[in-house]
Amino acid sequence: MLRNAFASAARSAPLRARYATTLSAGFPKATQRDSTKYGGVYTVTLIPGDGIGAEITDSVKEIFEYVNAPIEWDQYNVSGMSSTGETLFKEAMDSLKRNRVGLKGILFTPISTSGHISWNVAMRQQLDIYASVVLCKSLPGVPTRHNNVDFAIIRENTEGEYSGLxxxxxxxxxxxxxxxxxxxxxxxxxxxxxxxxxxxxxxxxxxxxxxxxxxxxxxxxxxxxxxxxxxxxxxxxxxxxxxxxxxxxxxxxxxxxxxxVMPNLYGAIVSNIGAALVGGPGVVPGCNVGREYALFEPGCRHVAQNLMGTNKANPTAMILSATMMLRHLGLDSLANNIASATFGVINDGKVRTADMGGSATTSEFTAEVIKKL
Known part of the structure; x- marks a missing residue:
């Protein structure tokens, strides 16, 4: 079963020393079942998503390339901005079924009644990734009203108000x-x-x-x-x-x-409150898991369309979600190094994106994480 990446340290450390991304999701590691792995390299489906998705997933790709992570991306640039990408969406779904593991940004869902259904919801329902896990924890170096926040939101992902009926x-x-x-x-x-x-x-x-x-x-x-x-x-x-x-x-x-633990709609609301408590959507990691598949994405599901193309987005949530993915694949040491470097940059306070009170770009934050590594 998926284990806590810092299990040995946790035995002697106080409860509050728990890192945000060391929480396991309570499902089998990919190394214990048939996964898409060739020559020691895992193939992972990558769906950058809309809004800032391409920029923050580029940060992950850059960091993974630097540390020589054994990950090969099977990328699909699906977009929810129009209904013309249904064929590409189906190809991405086939990829997820093959690889069993994915990393994604958030896909835009139109409000108009003439728009397509939510492809985010469609993925969860079709793959039966029934549990959404969002981790909300106060981070050193991120001043907030409360400094004792440390909870996990477990959200039912496939029915309730999101049934679409x-x-x-x-x-x-x-x-x-x-x-x-x-x-x-x-x-x-x-x-x-x-x-x-x-x-x-x-x-x-x-x-x-x-x-x-x-x-x-x-x-x-x-x-x-x-x-x-x-x-x-x-x-x-x-x-x-x-x-x-x-x-x-x-x-x-x-x-x-x-x-x-809660039904679907309440989880969507509570995860936004939780994100606000610890510094905003840019620092909250998450994942969606089931018996067969695991899809990792930022815990607070915003496309941040207003920041698209500005190089101002905070990639922390995506980076930490990617480290959760690495732990799922059994690459704990690599995940720990990347997460520690990310926490170190935030704690130092020298390189911060606008949402954390700084002026650094997405590229500069990513470069600083690599420098820490």
């Missing part, structure tokens, strides 16, 4: 279905508790709205409580919290949260 039953009347199943609620609840066990976490909080959606969220909550009983002997405590109260508690007292 809606229709206009009568002009001016729209019905949108929120699909909830016991099987998927149990699957994500077990994932959250297993994640807590493997990463020395002590508490799991279920986020819901069962006071209003008594059947849908009620099923999610009751399933969580039943699964939680099975883990009591492990010493992991559990509680639940209504989503609106959760939002307030995150802003006021984020230190009370450790591992959070």
């Amino acid at each position: 809606e229709h206009q039953s009568y002009p001016g009347v729209v019905e949108s279905l929120k699909v909830s199943t016991r099987m998927k609620a149990e699957r994500i609840a077990r994932f959250a508790f297993d994640f807590a066990l493997k990463n020395n976490r002590k508490k799991v909080t279920c986020v819901h709205k069962a006071n209003i959606m008594k059947l849908g969220d009620g099923l999610f909550l009751n399933t969580f409580r039943r699964v939680a009983e099975e883990y009591q002997s492990s010493g992991i405590t559990f509680n639940d919290m209504i989503v609106d109260n959760t939002s307030m508690q995150l802003v006021a007292k984020p230190g009370q949260f450790d591992v959070m």
Whole structure:
């Protein structure tokens, strides 16, 4: 199973010494199953995405080239800006099915009813990468209102409000279905508790709205409580919290949260709050995982269209997501070196992008990470 990259150090280190990207995702390493690997080199599907995607994935490619990482990119420049790229999207999906591991930026999803469906959601549903893991931790060198933030958001990725089942039953009347199943609620609840066990976490909080959606969220909550009983002997405590109260508690007292598990829409909202607590979307890594496939991407899903082509984007989230990918492939030492160099640049405070209060470009930040390496 995927293990904590600093497991040996963690035995003697205090809990707060945990690095943001050392958290495992609780699924088998690629080295334990058939993966696309030739001559010691892994083939990984790369989808840069829209907005700043190309710039921050270029940072990863530059760093990987410098350290001679055994990664060969199978790149597909899919874009969600228009609906004409469906053929390329299908080719990228075929690549992901072959390689089982991918790194991606965020694909734009149009709001217009005439636009295509979300290709981000389509990937998660078609590959059944049912668990989204977003890591929110205060970083040395990034001043924020709270300095004790350290929690993981486990988000069910394939149903709920993102089922995409809606229709206009009568002009001016729209019905949108929120699909909830016991099987998927149990699957994500077990994932959250297993994640807590493997990463020395002590508490799991279920986020819901069962006071209003008594059947849908009620099923999610009751399933969580039943699964939680099975883990009591492990010493992991559990509680639940209504989503609106959760939002307030995150802003006021984020230190009370450790591992959070929730349905799809709430995860999208809470991950944005979590990102704001620790310095913004540019520093929050994440991944989407299932039984067969793993897709790594920044945890706060913004295309940042306004920064596209300006060389001002912060590549930290993408770099740290890439180190999570390296750990998944069993390349822990390489991942640790890149993550440590990235944290070192941030902590030094000399080279910072605009979102961290500096004026450095994406290229300059990347070069400084390479200098640290």
